[in-house]
Amino acid sequence: MPVLSLILDVLFVCLCTSIYGIFRNRRKSLLPLPPGLPRWPILGNALSMPLTYAHVYYKRLGNKLGTKFIYLEAVGQPFLIINDFRAAQDLLEKRSALYSSRPQFQMTTEIIGLKRFFIFMPYGDGWRSHRRVFRQYFDPKYLPRDQEKQLDFVRKSLLPNLLATPEESREHVANCVGGLILSMTYGLPVKTRHDRFVRFAEKTFNDLAAATAPGKYLVNIIPQLQFLPDWFPGTGFIRVAREIVPELDELREEPYQATLDATDEGAVQDCLVSENVEKLRNTPDFDDQIAEVKEVARAVFGAGFESTAGITMTFILAMLKNHDVQRQAQSEIDSVLGPERLPTFSDLSDLPYLSAVIKEVLRWNPVAPIGVPHLTIDEDVYDGYYIPKDCIVISNIYAMLHDEKIFPDPEKFDPGRFIKDGNMANDDLLNPIDVVFGFGRRVCPGSHLAMSMLEITAASILCLFDILPALDTQGKAIDVVPEFTPASITSHPLPFECTFSPRKGKDVEGLLTEYINLEYV
Numbered sequence: 001m002p003v004l005s006l007i008l009d010v011l012f013v014c015l016c017t018s019i020y021g022i023f024r025n026r027r028k029s030l031l032p033l034p035p036g037l038p039r040w041p042i043l044g045n046a047l048s049m050p051l052t053y054a055h056v057y058y059k060r061l062g063n064k065l066g067t068k069f070i071y072l073e074a075v076g077q078p079f080l081i082i083n084d085f086r087a088a089q090d091l092l093e094k095r096s097a098l099y100s101s102r103p104q105f106q107m108t109t110e111i112i113g114l115k116r117f118f119i120f121m122p123y124g125d126g127w128r129s130h131r132r133v134f135r136q137y138f139d140p141k142y143l144p145r146d147q148e149k150q151l152d153f154v155r156k157s158l159l160p161n162l163l164a165t166p167e168e169s170r171e172h173v174a175n176c177v178g179g180l181i182l183s184m185t186y187g188l189p190v191k192t193r194h195d196r197f198v199r200f201a202e203k204t205f206n207d208l209a210a211a212t213a214p215g216k217y218l219v220n221i222i223p224q225l226q227f228l229p230d231w232f233p234g235t236g237f238i239r240v241a242r243e244i245v246p247e248l249d250e251l252r253e254e255p256y257q258a259t260l261d262a263t264d265e266g267a268v269q270d271c272l273v274s275e276n277v278e279k280l281r282n283t284p285d286f287d288d289q290i291a292e293v294k295e296v297a298r299a300v301f302g303a304g305f306e307s308t309a310g311i312t313m314t315f316i317l318a319m320l321k322n323h324d325v326q327r328q329a330q331s332e333i334d335s336v337l338g339p340e341r342l343p344t345f346s347d348l349s350d351l352p353y354l355s356a357v358i359k360e361v362l363r364w365n366p367v368a369p370i371g372v373p374h375l376t377i378d379e380d381v382y383d384g385y386y387i388p389k390d391c392i393v394i395s396n397i398y399a400m401l402h403d404e405k406i407f408p409d410p411e412k413f414d415p416g417r418f419i420k421d422g423n424m425a426n427d428d429l430l431n432p433i434d435v436v437f438g439f440g441r442r443v444c445p446g447s448h449l450a451m452s453m454l455e456i457t458a459a460s461i462l463c464l465f466d467i468l469p470a471l472d473t474q475g476k477a478i479d480v481v482p483e484f485t486p487a488s489i490t491s492h493p494l495p496f497e498c499t500f501s502p503r504k505g506k507d508v509e510g511l512l513t514e515y516i517n518l519e520y521v
């Protein structure tokens with residue numbers, strides 16, 4: 001009977017497949033886990049996982065255990081920490097189909113409710129669609145359009161403010177970077193100083209970054225804590241979430257509405273929101289699609305603002321602490337530009353020493369030292385070790401860029417490491433640009449915008465100003481000891497004092513005449 005025989009055949013094949021699957025899985029899971037620390041019953045390594053400077057701890061732990069990747073477990077949740085660039089490429093890039101999801105941290109997705117924030121979204125169609133909205137507007141081929149805005153913001157907002165009130169450089173950098181991102185996403189005029197939206201967004205995302213740092217709240221490790229009443233000791237995260245949620249909602253709705261109003265008045269500039277509103281205007285599912293655009297617009301601010309402002313402050317700190325480097329970069333800029341003009345994007349390729357300085361800034365204090373965690377969607381075997389499904393994978397970008405074998409004396413700020421035999425480009429050396437923006441399918445889609453903004457900002461500042469120590473009340477130079485934020489997914493310098501002095505031999509006011517005293521960019 002052919003039907004019966006067919007059924008038997010199918011059953012036989014299913015049985016063989018299942019037995020093979022069980023055998024294979026068993027074989028896989030019998031393999032050793034990657035090296036790690038001894039685990040306590042139930043808690044595993046939860047008590048050994050640091051709340052501050054996690055990247056430094058994991059680098060030292062890797063060195064101590066003699067391993068490039070470390071396996072830890074916290075209350076049953078597996079973690080793989082990758083301290084090595086090759087291993088990160090092997091897993092996150094070459095096997096990206098397996099390694100491109102994101103862990104759903106209790107604090108972020110459940111308690112704050114950020115389920116559709118595309119940086120944190122799990123791998124799948126929802127995430128793909130958010131990334132498409134981003135890419136369609138910010139494709140690298142449109143970089144010249146965005147560079148026009150970048151130049152506008154640096155010249156109209158940052159440089160005149162550094163000249164007028166040099167002691168407020170942190171505020172000026174934040175206003176310039178935040179204003180630029182607002183302008184690219186919402187197309188609204190931005191105040192050259194103290195823009196309200198920028199300040200609000202800065203506060204909201206600082207709070208969010210601090211609240212969502214892995215390890216900051218135990219609830220990320222023990223999700224059951226979310227069910228405790230808010231008076232219970234250790235439930236401070238509930239109050240933190242209550243403050244952040246309305247701020248995040250306002251940040252999604254208010255600038256979007258302002259863009260619509262400005263569009264009606266014909267006063268909006270080219271931007272992500274207005275282009276999408278126009279494109280989707282007559283589609284039947286306008287509301288759903290525009291809801292997605294609003295989420296992406298807010299995410300652009302969240303992802304691009306703190307990172308770019310943070311790395312710019314790291315650049316300023318590095319220049320303050322390394323006068324010889326500053327002088328050398330300035331003399332290169334002067335030799336290309338002469339005394340009578342400001343840098344443009346086409347000058348950057350003629351400034352190789354500055355390019356080495358930028359690489360060293362990215363390496364010295366990577367702004368996202370542990371990247372953004374990935375998650376495995378299936379089990380895997382690497383280098384003879386078993387890696388479980390649903391394992392949180394942390395790429396320790398800091399450890400990769402502070403590996404003594406690749407970058408001797410890694411804490412030293414030394415752009416010379418990227419220069420070989422007097423030649424300005426040391427191509428043999430690991431390029432920090434290939435590391436700091438992450439890996440695989442989740443790699444930072446805004447890296448071209450960030451690099452371009454950092455380079456033109458650095459060239460423009462060094463062209464006009466000396467970055468010098470501030471003076472104390474006795475007129476003595478204040479010595480700044482570099483310190484960085486302790487418990488955050490982004491690492492930027494803690495507030496430090498410095499001043500910006502117009503460079504001798506340059507008519508700084510003259511060069512900025514047409515940009516000074518503007519109220520809006």
Ligand code: HEM
Nearest residue numbers: 119303304307308368371372437438439442443444446450
């Ligand atoms: C120096 C500045 C920046 C650094 C160092 C940086 C770094 C990163 C890193 C490490 C990731 C995670 C990659 C991974 O999962 O492996 C990321 C993701 C992301 N970045 Fe950036 N970024 C910067 C600036 C920007 C800017 C300016 C934008 C937008 C204008 C942006 C948008 C994003 C987005 C949307 C994601 C999430 C991608 C996803 O999950 O699919 N970033 N960035």
